Amino acid sequence: MDMSLYRFNQAKQARLAFLISLAAVFSTVFMTGLTCYFIAPLSIIIALISRGADPVLPRQAKTAVLISVIALAVNTVLLGFTFIQFTKMLADPVQRELLNETLYKQYGLTLDDFLQRAGNLLR
Amino acid sequence: MPYKSARELRADARVSMLNHMSLAVGAMLLYMLLVLVITEITSFSLPQNFFAAFLISILVNFLVAIIVGIIHLGLKSVYLEMQVGSQPKLFALFRYFRESQNSAVVISGFFGLLDTLVSIPLLVLLLGAEGSAFSAFSLPMLLAFLFRSLGQFLVRVFFFPAPYLLMDFPNLPPASFLRSSTRLMQGRRKDYILLTLSFIPLHLLGLLSFGIGSFWVMSYQECACAAFYKDMITARQKKRGRQE
Numbered sequence: 001m002d003m004s005l006y007r008f009n010q011a012k013q014a015r016l017a018f019l020i021s022l023a024a025v026f027s028t029v030f031m032t033g034l035t036c037y038f039i040a041p042l043s044i045i046i047a048l049i050s051r052g053a054d055p056v057l058p059r060q061a062k063t064a065v066l067i068s069v070i071a072l073a074v075n076t077v078l079l080g081f082t083f084i085q086f087t088k089m090l091a092d093p094v095q096r097e098l099l100n101e102t103l104y105k106q107y108g109l110t111l112d113d114f115l116q117r118a119g120n121l122l123r
Numbered sequence: 124m125p126y127k128s129a130r131e132l133r134a135d136a137r138v139s140m141l142n143h144m145s146l147a148v149g150a151m152l153l154y155m156l157l158v159l160v161i162t163e164i165t166s167f168s169l170p171q172n173f174f175a176a177f178l179i180s181i182l183v184n185f186l187v188a189i190i191v192g193i194i195h196l197g198l199k200s201v202y203l204e205m206q207v208g209s210q211p212k213l214f215a216l217f218r219y220f221r222e223s224q225n226s227a228v229v230i231s232g233f234f235g236l237l238d239t240l241v242s243i244p245l246l247v248l249l250l251g252a253e254g255s256a257f258s259a260f261s262l263p264m265l266l267a268f269l270f271r272s273l274g275q276f277l278v279r280v281f282f283f284p285a286p287y288l289l290m291d292f293p294n295l296p297p298a299s300f301l302r303s304s305t306r307l308m309q310g311r312r313k314d315y316i317l318l319t320l321s322f323i324p325l326h327l328l329g330l331l332s333f334g335i336g337s338f339w340v341m342s343y344q345e346c347a348c349a350a351f352y353k354d355m356i357t358a359r360q361k362k363r364g365r366q367e
Contacts, residue, residue, distance in 0.1 A: 006138065006141065006142065010141055037331060038335055041329065041336045042332050042335055044328060045343075046339060049137050049140050049141070049144075049339065052138050053135070053137065
């Protein structure tokens with residue numbers, strides 16, 4: 001095995017994993033939603049592969065795993081919080097009416113119309 | 124016989140992945156794309172008559188399995204070449220359309236036949252449920268899907284080395300690949316199953332990324348399978364050397 005080539009490739013993949021984990025953080029902060037779920041696991045997988053035959057992960061890969069796990073956790077918490085807020089809003093008649101009015105002004109359809117159409121699509 | 128542990132095999136797989144990362148993932152991506160295209164081309168509206176629709180489905184399933192199987196043999200050869208340290212090309216994926224065609228068709232046909240047989244319950248249910256999208260998630264459908272997956276897995280366990288043997292010994296008669304495969308796997312099935320099961324957490328991670336990470340995981344698993352075969356053959360050669 002050519003050790004210098006092996007080390008070069010290992011460092012390359014660890015760096016790639018690190019960059020992808022940074023993208024996961026960016027997506028968590030600026031595009032909270034599903035994007036982080038696409039990116040963070042990919043970073044973890046590449047980081048794990050970059051271990052090669054060594055007993056431990058390279059430093060950059062270890063950081064990538066840590067950052068990705070944190071990004072995933074934060075993204076999940078933010079999504080969960082948004083979902084809870086949204087369901088609370090739907091349960092409150094005043095806020096629901098406000099949402100209906102806002103959506104009607106913007107799209108010409110109320111939230112209830114949207115939900116009804118979504119229900120019809122799923123049926 | 125001193126075989127490598129699953130941990131060592133995974134380490135070997137990671138090393139070959141690191142040295143050929145773009146090829147390993149690219150080959151898997153191209154293979155999956157080809158499977159998708161072939162499956163789409165061969166999906167058309169079936170006749171109303173259940174029996175005719177069933178027969179056509181079985182036939183199409185079998186033919187698709189043969190074509191996909193030949194490409195899959197090429198895919199396995201790419202990962203084995205990576206494992207033995209040679210420089211494979213992406214187009215090695217199509218190598219069995221040019222060389223050892225007879226053996227490749229017989230092996231793919233055999234696997235295709237077994238695949239079709241274990242798919243029959245699922246095909247019957249799918250034909251019966253045509254038109255209603257949500258019946259695809261019913262319990263019988265799930266059981267049929269599990270039966271098919273389990274059947275395909277068992278076929279892989281019993282005949283795992285056949286694709287690699289075709290690459291190593293292209294001049295052997297096709298039937299002997301299957302016989303030698305079962306003989307080689309004696310006493311090694313448990314290790315192979317454990318090696319495969321050790322990839323479940325990574326596959327779950329791949330699923331979490333909506334399948335994008337699965338290309339890396341599947342390539343990694345294929346590299347580990349090639350390492351498993353290489354180790355199996357090396358250990359046998361060492362044993363034979365000692366006996367002589």
